[in-house]
Amino acid sequence: MKPLIEMRGVSKAFGGVHAVEDVDVDLYPGEVVAVLGHNGAGKSTLMKMLAGAYRRDTGTVLVDGNPAELSSPAEAFDLGIETIHQTLALADNLDASANLFLGREIAWRVGPFKIMDSAQMRDHAAKVINQLNPRFTNLNTPCRDLSGGQRQTIAIARAIHFEARVLIMDEPTAALGPHETAMVGELIRELKAKGIGIFLISHDMHDVFDLADRLVVMKNGQVVGSAKKDDVTQDEVLGMIILGKCPPNAEPGPGARVSQ
Numbered sequence: 001m002k003p004l005i006e007m008r009g010v011s012k013a014f015g016g017v018h019a020v021e022d023v024d025v026d027l028y029p030g031e032v033v034a035v036l037g038h039n040g041a042g043k044s045t046l047m048k049m050l051a052g053a054y055r056r057d058t059g060t061v062l063v064d065g066n067p068a069e070l071s072s073p074a075e076a077f078d079l080g081i082e083t084i085h086q087t088l089a090l091a092d093n094l095d096a097s098a099n100l101f102l103g104r105e106i107a108w109r110v111g112p113f114k115i116m117d118s119a120q121m122r123d124h125a126a127k128v129i130n131q132l133n134p135r136f137t138n139l140n141t142p143c144r145d146l147s148g149g150q151r152q153t154i155a156i157a158r159a160i161h162f163e164a165r166v167l168i169m170d171e172p173t174a175a176l177g178p179h180e181t182a183m184v185g186e187l188i189r190e191l192k193a194k195g196i197g198i199f200l201i202s203h204d205m206h207d208v209f210d211l212a213d214r215l216v217v218m219k220n221g222q223v224v225g226s227a228k229k230d231d232v233t234q235d236e237v238l239g240m241i242i243l244g245k246c247p248p249n250a251e252p253g254p255g256a257r258v259s260q
């Protein structure tokens, strides 16, 4: 199977800080790759380069085998790369369908006027949300009155509707209780089944071991190592995050501490 994303030798510095240094990462269709590391390890900077929010200083990114500049978020969207931020970027006063189409409304032009096609947007929203979560029926409720899991559903529905093939999910369960966390887990499994590739930024080791197929650990901007989830233990992953130590079953990166 061909990778969706191949990042090679990607680097980014802010002034004198090497936020990301010489990183190689791949993502395959239907795969969840967890990106782990302490605060400041470089996870967000790496993902922002993929999402077109930051320009990389060096390195190449292939999307479906084709070199991609990724010089703007619009270019990343066009290539099917979407980010679901921790804050979900939803408008609290708007309902599910208005949020799903926020900034990308279906509208027709009549002379100088733009007329929103609310009925069509509602139909599309109901269809995609119902596919993801048939119990989510309060589609006219403003987002502020929805649960955390329902808000996640809208954010994920938006990505699916706009045909995302790569999703970057930033701490998707950080603000959720156990029931809602389980629901987001279900959503992620459905996305995988659709062949969507997911980068999962998470500090939650339970989520990582529950949801990821592979994990990549970063420290000081570099990759310590990457491994299939089934090849490493939670303790070994903690050793990678905290000590930068790469266990025998993981593939070491340039940031791996050489053992004494």
Ligand SMILES: Nc1ncnc2c1ncn2[C@@H]1O[C@H](COP(=O)(O)OP(=O)(O)OP(=O)(O)O)[C@@H](O)[C@H]1O
Residues within 6 Å of the ligand: 014, 017, 018, 019, 020, 037, 038, 039, 040, 041, 042, 043, 044, 045, 046
């Ligand atoms: N816009 C910026 N300007 C200057 N320095 C930055 C900027 N963004 C990130 N950095 C620095 O780059 C390094 C990597 O930060 P980054 O946010 O990518 O790490 P992270 O692993 O995502 O951390 P967290 O888990 O806290 O989000 C840090 O030293 C950070 O201070």
